[in-house]
Amino acid sequence: MMSETAKQISPALAAVVMAAGKGTRMKSNTAKVLHAVAGKPMLEWVLDLALEIGCERAVAVVGHQAERVRAHVEGKYGAGRFLFAEQREQKGTGHAVMMAAGALQGFEGRVLILSGDVPLLSQETLKPLLEAPASLRVALLSMVLDDPTGYGRVIRGEDGRVRRIVEHKDATETERQVREVNSGVYLIDAALLLQWLPRLQPNNAQGEYYLTDLIRFAAEENAAAEAYPASPEDLGGINDRVQLAAASAVARQRILRRHMLGGVTIEDPVTTYIDRDVTIGNDAIIEPGAHLRGATSIGEGAVIGAGSVIINSQVGPQVRVQAWCHFEDAVVGPACKIGPYARLRPGAELSADCHIGNFVELKKARMGKGSKANHLAYLGDAEIGSGVNVGAGTITCNYDGKNKHVTRLADGVFVGSDTQFVAPVSVGAGAYIGAGSTITEDVPAGALAFTRAPQTVKEGWVRKKAERDALKTAEKKT
Numbered sequence: 001m002m003s004e005t006a007k008q009i010s011p012a013l014a015a016v017v018m019a020a021g022k023g024t025r026m027k028s029n030t031a032k033v034l035h036a037v038a039g040k041p042m043l044e045w046v047l048d049l050a051l052e053i054g055c056e057r058a059v060a061v062v063g064h065q066a067e068r069v070r071a072h073v074e075g076k077y078g079a080g081r082f083l084f085a086e087q088r089e090q091k092g093t094g095h096a097v098m099m100a101a102g103a104l105q106g107f108e109g110r111v112l113i114l115s116g117d118v119p120l121l122s123q124e125t126l127k128p129l130l131e132a133p134a135s136l137r138v139a140l141l142s143m144v145l146d147d148p149t150g151y152g153r154v155i156r157g158e159d160g161r162v163r164r165i166v167e168h169k170d171a172t173e174t175e176r177q178v179r180e181v182n183s184g185v186y187l188i189d190a191a192l193l194l195q196w197l198p199r200l201q202p203n204n205a206q207g208e209y210y211l212t213d214l215i216r217f218a219a220e221e222n223a224a225a226e227a228y229p230a231s232p233e234d235l236g237g238i239n240d241r242v243q244l245a246a247a248s249a250v251a252r253q254r255i256l257r258r259h260m261l262g263g264v265t266i267e268d269p270v271t272t273y274i275d276r277d278v279t280i281g282n283d284a285i286i287e288p289g290a291h292l293r294g295a296t297s298i299g300e301g302a303v304i305g306a307g308s309v310i311i312n313s314q315v316g317p318q319v320r321v322q323a324w325c326h327f328e329d330a331v332v333g334p335a336c337k338i339g340p341y342a343r344l345r346p347g348a349e350l351s352a353d354c355h356i357g358n359f360v361e362l363k364k365a366r367m368g369k370g371s372k373a374n375h376l377a378y379l380g381d382a383e384i385g386s387g388v389n390v391g392a393g394t395i396t397c398n399y400d401g402k403n404k405h406v407t408r409l410a411d412g413v414f415v416g417s418d419t420q421f422v423a424p425v426s427v428g429a430g431a432y433i434g435a436g437s438t439i440t441e442d443v444p445a446g447a448l449a450f451t452r453a454p455q456t457v458k459e460g461w462v463r464k465k466a467e468r469d470a471l472k473t474a475e476k477k478t
C-alpha cells in the first residue's frame, strides 16, 4: 500500500539526452552516439534507460549528423517515441538543453538530463537522484577520481553542501585540487529548468553556455543543490575508441553475469560475446568463443557450440548447435541438431527435430519436422516438408542468372546423394530421387525419378590398357 501511494505521488519524469556533439576524437564518419557498445549503439543504451525508468517524455538533442541519428532512433523505436530538438551549433551543454526547452513546454515534473555518450549508466546508479528529497532544486551524480583533469569540479561549502561547479578551464589551482567531479547527469524540476535556462550566459573561459551554472542558481536559493557520488565505471563518457572498447568490455561482463546468475552456463566468459538484447533460457550451455548477436533468443537447455556465431536468430529449446556454425535471421525449432560447420542464412526456418550437418547451407528454406540434410548441401528458396531426407551433395539450382525460383519437396521425400534440383521444380509426397540426378521436371507423389546415365563396364580394360601402353613405349625406343 505504502509504495503504491508513493508511486502515485512521485512526480512525473522527463528526460533530455544530449547527443549533439561531434565526437571528434572518435575520428569517424559515423556520429559518436551511434557507435556500438556490446553490439548496441551507445545512444540506445541511454534511451532504453529513459524508457526503463518511466520517462513520460524524452527529448534527444541532436546536432552533428542530426538526420542520421534521428532516422536511426525512429527506425529502432518507431516515430514519435522520442522527441527531437536540433542544436545546429554546439555552444555548450546549457545551450543544448535550451534547444530542448520547446519540447518540455507544458511538462510538469522532474527532468533527468543525460548524455548520449554515457552508456553504462544504470537504473541502480540513478537511484539516489530518483529518490532525492523534493526540497532539492537540482541533484546531480558526481564521481571521485584520482585524476580529475578536464572535468568540472564539485565545489562544496563549509557545511558540505554543493555551491557550484567550476569547469577545469575556469578553475583556480586550489579548485583543481578537488577530486569530486561532475558526471553530467542531473535531475531538476521542469518549471525551474525552463525558468533558469534563459539566465545562462556564455561568460567563461570557453565562451559556452554551461548547464552547470544551474547548480549555482539552485545553491543560491537555500542551498538546494546536492551531488551524490557514484561509480566512475557507470558514469564514464566515451570520447575515443579506447574508451569505447573499455565500455564494451564492462558491458559484456555485466551481460554475461546476468545470464550466469539467471541459470545459463557460460563455459568461458573471457571469449564469449553476447549482445545486450539476447535472451537465453535456463540450463542453456554456451561453449567458448560463441557470439550471440542482435535480437537473438536461445531456448532452454540448448547448447551453443564453440565458435558459433548466431545473429538475429531464434534457437528453440534443447537444440544442439555444434562447433563453428553461422546463423543469421534464422529460426531453429526445438531439439534440432545442427553442425558442426553449418550455415543458416536469412529465411532459414527449421521445424522441430531437424538435422543439419556439416557444410550444409540453407537460405530462405523451410524444413518440416524431422527432416534431415546431413552433409554438404545447398538448399536455397526451398519448401521442404516433414520427414524429408536430403542426401549428401544435394543442390537446389535456384538462380537462373536473373530470377530466383523455388524447389518444393513434399513430406517424406527421399533425395539420393548428389542431386540437383533445377528450380522451379516440385517433388510429390514420398517420392524417391535416385542418386546423381538432375531433376528438371516435377516428380509425382510416390514415384521414383532418376536421370542417371546407364553404367558401362568393360571387363579386363585395365590389363588391355597396360599392354597397349607397353607396346607404344617399345615402338618409341626402336
Ligand code: UD1
Residues within 6 Å of the ligand: 018, 019, 020, 021, 022, 061, 063, 087, 089, 090, 091, 092, 093, 094, 095, 096, 115, 116, 117, 150, 151, 152, 153, 165, 167, 181, 182, 183, 184, 209, 210, 211, 212, 237
Ligand atoms: C561537461 C560538464 C562538466 C562535466 C563533464 C562530464 C558542462 C559545462 N560541463 O563537460 O562539468 O564534468 O561534462 O563529462 O556542462 N553536448 C551537446 N551540445 C553541446 C555541448 C555538448 O549536445 O553544445 C553534449 C555532448 O555531445 C556530450 C555531452 O553534451 O554528450 C557533454 O559534452 P562534453 O563536451 O563532453 O562535456 P563538457 O562540456 O566537456
Ligand code: CA
Residues within 6 Å of the ligand: none
Ligand atoms: Ca566540451
